[in-house]
Amino acid sequence: MAHTGRKDAPELPDFSLLKRLAKDQLIFLLEELPGRKDLFIDADLMSPLDRIANVSTLKQHEVDKLYKVELKPIVSVSDQLCFLIRPRIQTVKWITDIVNSDKASGRFRRYKIIFTPQKFYACDAVLEEQGVYGDVSSDEWAFYLLPLDDDIISMELPEFFRDYFLEGDQRWMTTAGSALHLLYSLYGPFSKVYGIGRCAKMVYESWREQVEDGEQKARQPEIGNVFLIDRDVDFVTPLCSQVVYEGLVDDIFRIKCGCVEFGPEVTSSEKSVKVMLNSQDKVFNEIRNEHFSNVFGFLSQKARNLQTAYDKRRGMDIQQMKTFVSEELKGLKQEHRLLSLHIGASESIMKKKTKQDFQELLKTEHSLLEDFEVRECIGFIEEHINRQVSMIESLRLLSLLSLTENGLLPKDYRSLKAQYLQSYGSEHLLTFANLRQMGLLVEQQPGEALTAVESKVGKLGVLSNNLNDFPQKTVPFEETGKLTDAFSSLAKKSNFRALSKKLMLIPKTGEEYDLRVPRDMAYIFSGAYIPLSCKLIEQVLERDGWSGLEEVTRLLNGHEFAVTGGSSGTEARIKTDSQRIILVMFLGGCTYSEMSALRFIGREKGYKFIVVTTAITNSGRLLEALLERQA
Known part of the structure; x- marks a missing residue:
């Protein structure tokens, strides 16, 4: 089931050193503020920090209480406050409000900001502007x-x-x-x-x-x-529906920092369970890269093997039983727990992803990739928008249509955009502007316009090369504004169809594609696209x-x-x-x-x-x- 690699494959380097370095540097920075302190952590740093230094490690280095940065008045009574944050102006302004509020009430505290992965000049400028530059010490955690x-x-x-x-x-x-x-x-x-x-x-x-x-x-x-x-x-690849097991788990349950939370529908109990998804999980490691259609077969075989291993204890004498309990039982129990979780997750994915709707969705995607029955695909997308199935899914299909067709015909673009805004709200006009700027959802331009655009690209290429010669100098704000406008006015072209032919990204149709024994990378999209x-x-x-x-x-x-x-x-x-x-x-x-x-x-x-x-x-x-x- 799990593919075996070549026997001469090299060994990977040991990356645990990166964690140790990050942990040692963080501890050093915390100890630079001696004594008991409260630590405020940016919400999106909570999960990564947990992988580097857990709560008990922080407590060992005199961190008293932990708080999540919430941009509202704080309740901490500590005389020392430490802030572990991303270099964002909004967060720095919130810290300056705390310092100024303390000053106004005559309260003296020590403050330290640890920026990660680095500090930007704008952050210092805010501290200076708000008059607290001298009251706050700051450092960088190169994480x-x-x-x-x-x-x-x-x-x-x-x-x-x-x-x-x-x-x-x-x-x-x-x-x-x-x-x-x-x-x-x-x-x-x-x-x-x-x-x-x-x-x-x-x-x-x-x-x-x-x-x-x-x-x-x-x-x-x-x-x-x-x-x-x-x-x-x-952009085409990330916009395609994922059908390998790990990709599906991410799409449905959202893997965060290598960890996933399986809810009651997976655990068959009232509690949610957090699971680390990596190569240490033997069950997961064997199915992570598999097309979903192969996963159940593997899991049922694994369950049978596990049962056989459990059954070995029958007829054992006391010494053998002792060896079994001390050496094998713990591992078997752990494997059993993980197996039942992955079976639960697979069942949950099956309920959501094998309905007729999903099959139709995949068929539409594959037709777009192959440039086949495009009008029918547009009809499917219109129905998807009008039924209000999912705001993001509708945008995904529209972007995929635009990328694979090198832009939409003006009448199709206007019609689909109007239907989308009616279904999901006119506030998404700005979203359409963003997608257009990124080249994800655009109208096809007349031929003359593209040649003008290409000459503009050439001029901007020269300009950007000249700018790269002066990496330390600050470009005046007005000039950057002009540059941004010039870039955003470019009609980005996808060229997907031409690239697809040149690189043979679409396997020949009509040939049987065995997903159990994949012959190329296209298996990750059911044999439709490399x-x-x-x-x-x-x-x-x-x-x-x-x-x-x-x-x-x-x-x-x-x-x-x-x-x-x-x-x-x-x-x-x-x-x-x-x-x-x-x-x-x-x-x-x-x-x-x-x-x-x-x-x-x-x-x-x-x-x-x-x-x-x-x-x-x-x-x-x-x-x-x-x-x-x-x-």
Whole structure:
């Protein structure tokens, strides 16, 4: 059932060191405020912090009470307040209100702000503006990377996607460069760095600057090649319905920081249960990459094997029973508990995902990907909108239609947009503007307009290259405004159909596709589509660069690069173990389906992939980040 990899596959590096480093630095920062203190933690840092340092660890270092940052007056009576926050202006303003309120009431306290992963100039400016700069000490907790599993590392920065790809805010570039530099200093040097996308290029340049500024130490590399890829290189893949087990669990139950909460419908009791989903869970590890249609067969076989193991105790003498209880029983009980949870989760997924509606939905998606019966697909989407099935699902289908058709015909765009706004509310006009700016949901432009746009792209490319020569200088606000307007006016083109033909992303129809024994990465979408992002990575690794893919990179608006890293050419030619360990960094998020596809290539070609991502994403999270809700 679970696919066996090649026997010569290399061993992955040990990433637990990243956790230890983060924990030690946090403890050091807390101890810099000696004595008992109350700690206020940003809501979205709660789960990552729990993976690094639990409550008992914090208590050992004189943290008295823990509070969640809620942007309202505080009830703490402690004389020392410590704030562990993301560098957000709103949160810093809230802290300045607390300090000024204490001052007004004549109360003296000590305050410390720990920004993570870094502090931005704007945060200091707010402290200065509000007159509390001298009353507050601040520091940075360089918590860039959280290992979620043996081969998954997350920066846990979901805001990266909207900040950069929608708002053009480049403040996280240095953060991503620092994260890459941390991996380089612990597990490098890297032999080759490949990348595609404007953001990937900036992150690469930020990392190179840090490498040049730091000390060069010769050591045995544990990671060979690195591939940086922007999320906007491939929007189609995250917008497709996930059908591998791990992807479905994420879509339905929302995996948060490598942990999922199964409710009463799964546990068959009144309580919810939190479960860590990683390779330590033997049951999960064998089904995570499987197409959902294969999961029940595996789970029932597993249940039979477990029963056989339990039945062994019959007829045992006392000594054998003693050995069984001390060595096997605990493991069997744990496996039994996990098995029953995954069976419960699978049943819950079955109820939601095997209804006729879902089958129709998949059929529509596959037709869009194959450019087949598009008018019928539009009819299905209209019905989906008018029945108000799901606001996000309707947006997903509209975006998928636009991306695969390289934009909608003006009459279709106007009609579908009007129906959507009638069904879900006129406040979503701004959401449509965001989707248009991202190139996710656009009208097809007349041919003349596109040539004008292409010349504008060329001019902006030159301008952005000139700007990159001055990384330390601040561009005046008026100029950045003009730049943003210029970028947002571009009619982004998807070119999906042409890319699909060039890279053969759609397997030939008419051929039987056995999902139990997949022949390519298309199995993660029921044999209908090979994910563009993963196909690109596979092709570049096969060719050792972008040669032969010039037409593909042109369709993807360029910004590709391939640079030889720290090792010498001779070393790079020898396929050592580290050479077959590939680090892929997704800037803007990565889905569990893409991870499954990369693991599949790894098993086939003898590679091991490590996925580093700004955050784990799926169609729901990606589109929710682009919604404009009224305040």
